Amino acid sequence: MxxxxxxxVSGMKSNQTKMDVIGNNIANVSxxxxxxxxxxxxxTFSQLEANAQGPTQAGRGGINPQQVGQxxxxxxxxxxFDDGALQPTNRDLDFAIEGEGFFVVSENIETAGGINPQNNLNTRYTRDGAFYKDYAGNLVTAEGYSILGVRPVNGYATNITDVPNVDNTNLSLKSLEIPNTLDIGGVTVNLESFSIDNSGLISAIYDDGQIYYLGRVAVAKFINPEGLEKLGGGSYRMSDNSGQVEIGTAGQQGFGSIRSGYLEMSNVxxxxxxxxxxxxxxxxxxxxxxxxxxxxxxxxxxxxxx
Incomplete structure (x- = not known):
């Protein structure tokens, strides 16, 4: 007895924990x-009341063990990590990843060499693609974390081939920006419009009529995404069981595609x-x-x- x-008591405690998780799921349905x-x-372990016995030579059959659970x-x-439905928003800076992958964000002050996500503990990963542009033109999350990716050598390029690839051989990620103005040979040009395609390529048109390529958004994936540690704010970080981060270009080599004008809904x-x-x-x-x-x-x- x-x-x-x-x-x-153990059943009540366990079911209370389950109710806590269910309550959190329902609270985050939106x-x-x-x-x-x-x-x-x-x-849990079972207490052994009597050992098992095999058949005897005298002809008596075997007896199963007697155990009482604890x-x-x-x-x-x-x-x-099942994908949530994509909700259209028609907002230029709303993005969803269709398939596997995370956006890479960081609060670090950028250094000349950029940020290597594999050895930077302040790097975060998120599928919340509601981005914003601050007054300086930096792409940031709602909490102010910088969106990471790769940029051309001079900060912009007029030829798409001058935009570096995003892969594990190029792990010096930098914060991305869409400047309101560019200095082109001593002439200041003003931003008119911009877009980010399915591969994360950022292109912008300035008032000189030229298309400038400003960089490419990095996408990350993990061997075991369920091993990621939740940090709040829809972000995660690597753990000992998530596996090393892989960085790549959206839509290539198993990475999901970026959908502009959409947000991923909760999968609850x-x-x-x-x-x-x-x-x-x-x-x-x-x-x-x-x-x-x-x-x-x-x-x-x-x-x-x-």
Missing amino acids: IRSMYSG TTAFKGGRVRFQD GVNIAAIDTI DLANEFTEMMITSRAYQANSRVITTSDEMLQELINLKR
Whole structure:
């Protein structure tokens, strides 16, 4: 009876954790690019009451072991990285990754050599593509983190072939910008329009009528994205079990394509979450009944002594 009470306590604790995860999923049903969580249970060790015995030479058959379980615990809290639906916004600086990959962002002050995401702990990864342009023309997230990628040698190029590729051989990423003005041979030209294509290439038209290529947005992927550590704000960072980051160009070599004018919605399924919530609530209630029933049995035992 004492064991059943502790089993009931373990069940209540585990289901409370599951309810916490479900509540977080439901709270983030409208969060851009949010990835829902899932809790899995496993039984704890079992106490052996009697060993197993094989058949004897006298003709008696084998006997199975007798074991009593000691409750339940949390096996894993998984992050489900299924793609969310793409929501059209028609905003120039809204982007979604269709397929595998993350945008690379950082709060570091940029150095001349750029940022190497493989050894920079302040580098973050996100699928929230709601970007902004600050007053200086820098591409940033809502929290002010810089969007990283590669830039031409002079900061701009008039030939698309002068824009470097984004791959693991070029890991000196730099913050990207769309300047409001450019100095072209001593002449100042003003920005008129810009666009970012499916490969992350940033092109802009200035009032001299020339198209200038300003850089390319980097995309990252991991062998085990579920091993990433959540940092809040829709961002993640590498962990010991995520694998080393791979940097590449959107739409190439297994990296997802960038869709301009779209945002990825949360992948939380409300119908599934409410179903799990009801099951979890009943499981919590059932475990509480185990405790109260065991208590009643103990009370009956005590009442034997009048």
